[in-house]
Amino acid sequence: MTDSNPPAAPRRTTRADQRRQTESRILAAARELFADLGYDRTTIRAVAARAGVDAGLVMHYFHSKDELFAQAAKLADDDLPVAGSSPAEVADGLLASLARRLDAEPVASLAVLRSILTHAEAAEGFRAAGRQRVDQISVAIPASDAELRAGLISAIISGVVAERYLLRTSLLAQASPEEIIDLLRPCFQALVGPLSPTES
Amino acid sequence: MTDSNPPAAPRRTTRADQRRQTESRILAAARELFADLGYDRTTIRAVAARAGVDAGLVMHYFHSKDELFAQAAKLADDDLPVAGSSPAEVADGLLASLARRLDAEPVASLAVLRSILTHAEAAEGFRAAGRQRVDQISVAIPASDAELRAGLISAIISGVVAERYLLRTSLLAQASPEEIIDLLRPCFQALVGPLSPTES
DNA sequence: TGGCTCGGTCAACGGTCGTAGAATCAACCC
DNA sequence: GGGTTGATTCTACGACCGTTGACCGAGCCA
Numbered sequence: 001m002t003d004s005n006p007p008a009a010p011r012r013t014t015r016a017d018q019r020r021q022t023e024s025r026i027l028a029a030a031r032e033l034f035a036d037l038g039y040d041r042t043t044i045r046a047v048a049a050r051a052g053v054d055a056g057l058v059m060h061y062f063h064s065k066d067e068l069f070a071q072a073a074k075l076a077d078d079d080l081p082v083a084g085s086s087p088a089e090v091a092d093g094l095l096a097s098l099a100r101r102l103d104a105e106p107v108a109s110l111a112v113l114r115s116i117l118t119h120a121e122a123a124e125g126f127r128a129a130g131r132q133r134v135d136q137i138s139v140a141i142p143a144s145d146a147e148l149r150a151g152l153i154s155a156i157i158s159g160v161v162a163e164r165y166l167l168r169t170s171l172l173a174q175a176s177p178e179e180i181i182d183l184l185r186p187c188f189q190a191l192v193g194p195l196s197p198t199e200s
Numbered sequence: 201m202t203d204s205n206p207p208a209a210p211r212r213t214t215r216a217d218q219r220r221q222t223e224s225r226i227l228a229a230a231r232e233l234f235a236d237l238g239y240d241r242t243t244i245r246a247v248a249a250r251a252g253v254d255a256g257l258v259m260h261y262f263h264s265k266d267e268l269f270a271q272a273a274k275l276a277d278d279d280l281p282v283a284g285s286s287p288a289e290v291a292d293g294l295l296a297s298l299a300r301r302l303d304a305e306p307v308a309s310l311a312v313l314r315s316i317l318t319h320a321e322a323a324e325g326f327r328a329a330g331r332q333r334v335d336q337i338s339v340a341i342p343a344s345d346a347e348l349r350a351g352l353i354s355a356i357i358s359g360v361v362a363e364r365y366l367l368r369t370s371l372l373a374q375a376s377p378e379e380i381i382d383l384l385r386p387c388f389q390a391l392v393g394p395l396s397p398t399e400s
Numbered sequence: 401t402g403g404c405t406c407g408g409t410c411a412a413c414g415g416t417c418g419t420a421g422a423a424t425c426a427a428c429c430c
Numbered sequence: 431g432g433g434t435t436g437a438t439t440c441t442a443c444g445a446c447c448g449t450t451g452a453c454c455g456a457g458c459c460a
Contacts, residue, residue, distance in 0.1 A: 014457085014458095015405090015406070015407070015456090015457060015458075018407070018457095019406085019407065022407080022408090037318070038240075038317060038318040040238075040240040040241060040318060041240060041318060043446080043447065043448085044447080044448065044449085045446090045447080045448090053407095053408070053409090054408065054409050054410075055409095055448090055449090056408080056409065056410075056411095056449085056450080056451090057407075057408055057409080059448080059449060059450080060407085060408080061407095063449095064448080064449080065447095065448065065449090113317075114317050114318070115317075115318075116317070116367070117238055117313075117314050117315075117316070117317055117318070117362070117366055117367075118237070118238035118240060118241060118314070118315075118317070118318050123367065126367070126369075127367070127369045130367075130369050130370070131369060131370075134369075134370055145379070145383075147370070147371050148370070148371045148372065148375050148379065148380075148383065149383060150370070151363070151369070151370025151371050151372045152360065152372065152380070152383055152384070154363070154369075154370060155356075155359040155360045155362070155363035155364075155370070155372060156355075156356050156359055156360070156387075157359075158359050158362075158363065159355040159356055159357075159358050159359020159360065159362070160352065160355045160356070160359070162317070162355070162358075162359070163351070163354070163355035163358065164355075166317055167316065167317075167323065167326070167327070167330075169326075169327045169330050169331065169334075169351070169354075170330070170331075170334055170347070170348070170350070170351025170354060170355070171347050171348045171351050172348065172351045172352065172355060175348050179345070179348065180348075180352070183345075183348065183349060183352055183390075183391060184352070186386070186387070186390035186391075187356075187386070187387035187390055187391065190383075190386035190387055190390065191383060191386075191387065214427085214428095215426090215427055215428075215435090215436070215437070218427095218437075219436085219437070222437080222438090243416080243417065243418085244417080244418065244419085245416090245417080245418095253437095253438070253439090254438060254439050254440075255418090255419090255439095256419085256420085256421090256438075256439065256440075256441095257437075257438055257439075259418080259419060259420080260437085260438080263419095264418080264419080265417095265418065265419090
């Protein structure tokens with residue numbers, strides 16, 4: 001009965017560990033709810049309930065709903081590899097990046113995507129990421145209207161991702177990433193390449 | 201001084217007229233606010249204030265916020281003329297319809313577009329319109345994956361319109377409809393036409 | 401072992417929202 | 431001209447939200 005190793009295995013969940021664990025549980029719950037409901041309809045009480053804690057604790061760790069959203073929706077920059085080369089390569093890089101997102105879009109970016117249209121902060125974060133993407137793309141496009149073309153590509157990507165994950169109206173939600181990419185390839189090539197008007 | 205036509209010109213604003221006028225002022229205010237802020241952030245009090253009336257009156261005419269939104273966001277069906285002919289004609293019809301929307305998108309449809317991601321009813325209305333559009337398009341596409349192609353076209357249209365009117369991040373907001381349409385033409389033709397894989 | 405720290409809970413405040421119903425007042429009909 | 435209707439306002443209720451501060455109890459250090 002009397003086990004003889006008091007502090008050997010039971011080294012469990014120190015206080016700092018507990019804190020980190022709870023914090024990440026709150027963040028996960030927040031991400032899911034923000035992604036499902038958007039900023040406004042997600043309440044701190046609901047986040048706390050899903051994480052199994054009290055609402056006051058959420059306020060204690062993150063200091064406001066805005067800060068909670070900022071933490072939950074923080075996303076790693078999509079390092080799309082547009083190492084400027086031939087337009088065809090640029091298009092392929094963009095398509096590969098899109099394919100990755102179509103395969104498994106991170107919940108955090110779905111949270112900002114869901115909140116873009118109604119929450120100013122989410123819109124600003126999206127704009128920053130979008131501007132960066134547009135800049136990266138447009139320097140790789142040899143055309144005078146490169147920036148407009150890049151903006152169109154960005155809009156297409158957002159539209160497709162939003163439709164697939166958020167609206168889920170059409171078959172876009174069930175199709176495989178490869179099918180979608182294959183259909184989109186000529187689009188991206190036309191937008192990237194300067195071969196659109198006449199090939200002269 | 202004494203004008204001599206008591207009931208001639210002063211035939212002004214009968215009660216029914218007044219009502220119609222006030223009602224449409226409320227609807228206009230609601231449309232603007234729903235389009236700017238989305239469903240959740242738009243309050244009945246704000247709509248009433250913008251229309252210059254009391255909030256109770258808004259409730260008296262429209263009986264709930266949901267019904268007000270439904271009335272304000274009711275939009276005429278976009279009669280896109282996809283009189284099924286050659287794929288090129290189909291693409292041109294879609295582009296012409298998009299050009300019209302890029303020229304002047306009605307505020308009502310911006311209201312539902314803004315609220316799509318956070319309001320279930322708006323999403324349902326959008327889905328209905330989208331499904332109809334997808335059906336109309338897909339019957340005109342001679343391909344086995346016609347429905348997926350139509351879904352992609354629909355997603356692209358939504359993405360471009362949302363970026364132009366709601367996000368306004370890129371140059372898409374300032375470009376002329378013709379520029380955009382010209383750049384999108386090869387995209388739509390590739391998606392509509394069965395000439396994508398190999399022309400054999 | 402005792403005191404301190406800190407993860408966590410509880411109850412409440414102030415504000416805003418959708419909504420309901422009584423009250424007001426001018427236009428309308430007989 | 432008096433009664434009625436209906437447009438419009440006023441007041442208030444109840445619910446919910448973000449946020450706060452007091453409080454509790456278990457781990458931690460000396």
